[in-house]
Amino acid sequence: MNIRLTTEYQNAMKTIQIxxxxxxxxxxxxxxxxxxxxxxxxxxxxxFKDTYISNDAFITAMVDCGYTLKEIHNSPxxxxxxxxx
Numbered sequence: 001m002n003i004r005l006t007t008e009y010q011n012a013m014k015t016i017q018i019x020x021x022x023x024x025x026x027x028x029x030x031x032x033x034x035x036x037x038x039x040x041x042x043x044x045x046x047x048f049k050d051t052y053i054s055n056d057a058f059i060t061a062m063v064d065c066g067y068t069l070k071e072i073h074n075s076p077x078x079x080x081x082x083x084x085x
Contacts, residue, residue: 003060008053012061015039015053023083026070030084031077032059038084 003009019042020035030038036058043051055076062080063069069078 003057004064006057007050008057009061011043011048011051012036012039012053012058013065015042016061016065018042019085020067021083021085022067023081025081026068026079027082027084028070028079030082031072031075031079032062032069033077035062035080035082035084 016039019038033055036053036055039058040051040053059069059078062078062082067080067082069080071078
């Protein structure tokens with residue numbers, strides 16, 4: 001299945017555009033897993049029915065939004081050049 005067709009991906013895309021901004025350097029304060037939870041909590045605050053976002057869907061959406069990723073050694077998570085609003 002194409003991850004870009006899932007509700008998880010669409011939820012990630014909605015929240016990335018609202019909650020995050022590009023910055024020049026990689027931000028190692030937040031992992032992709034932590035950022036996806038911030039996004040899910042944001043959706044929950046507006047009583048969205050389906051708020052789950054998989055880590056893979058979130059990572060794909062971040063890359064599609066033009067963020068640069070940095071691999072975390074021995075981890076399924078990544079860091080991004082992101083400023084959390």
